[in-house]
Amino acid sequence: MSSEHKRLSSKTRTLTLVVVFSQALGNFALAWGMKHLPAQFSFTPLSVLKVLFEPWVAAGILLLMLWMLSRMALLSWADLSYVLPVTAGGYILSTLMGKWFLAEQISGTRWAGTLLIVAGIVLVGLTQHNTTKPDEVPQRIEEPVEVLT
């Protein structure tokens, strides 16, 4: 395994963890915020604006922004068909947090579904993170840098 491949694999693992945790925590904060709103939520602009400034909702939005940026970075070198399943760990974390902190009822069927998702993640995790050939995706043309003297 070349050092470049090792570097990219390690970077992929680290960023995958950031994506998984920021998504799960972001979704949890949003759900907590939405379930504890002081008034009934409606889709009027003022109501939406008010909701965005609720502390838990705002924290959820910030975490989901981190999720979006880290996922964008991951997609700059890894396949979409790789990133989607390996970052599905967030769904399992969300299910667990829904059960532990929001007292949601998780049926046996839902647990079975969650286990299948885990198995899917493991299988996809065994594949290469990038399978596209460089000539298949148009590369950005670097603009020449002007040197001021």
Place this chain on the structure above:
Amino acid sequence: MIAWLLVGVIMASTITGDLLQTAEMKRHGEVRFTNGRLRRSLGIFTRPLLLLTILCMAVSFFAFLKLLTVADLSFAVPATAGTFVLETILAKIFLKEQINTLRWAGACLVACGVALLAL
């Protein structure tokens, strides 16, 4: 009924957004986390495809926010995971990704998991 309608909106906007985002990020090349390069990477947000992606994500986000008011988190999050198989197929067609047996099997397991979650 309203919950499943919202799941449909979330899926359509998520799939479109993900395909556009991946195409644009691949064109940009690997994002590196060194100061100068990261700052230069931020310029990518002015690209039309990424602006469209952000629009799709906004639609998906507000539909998800509404879904959370009518359904449990443990239903809302996994039910929207139905995008896995569809996006894998579309990634093969449009992004020319090589999907081997393991990856297909993984995507199908995830889809089966989603079907169980929805029962």
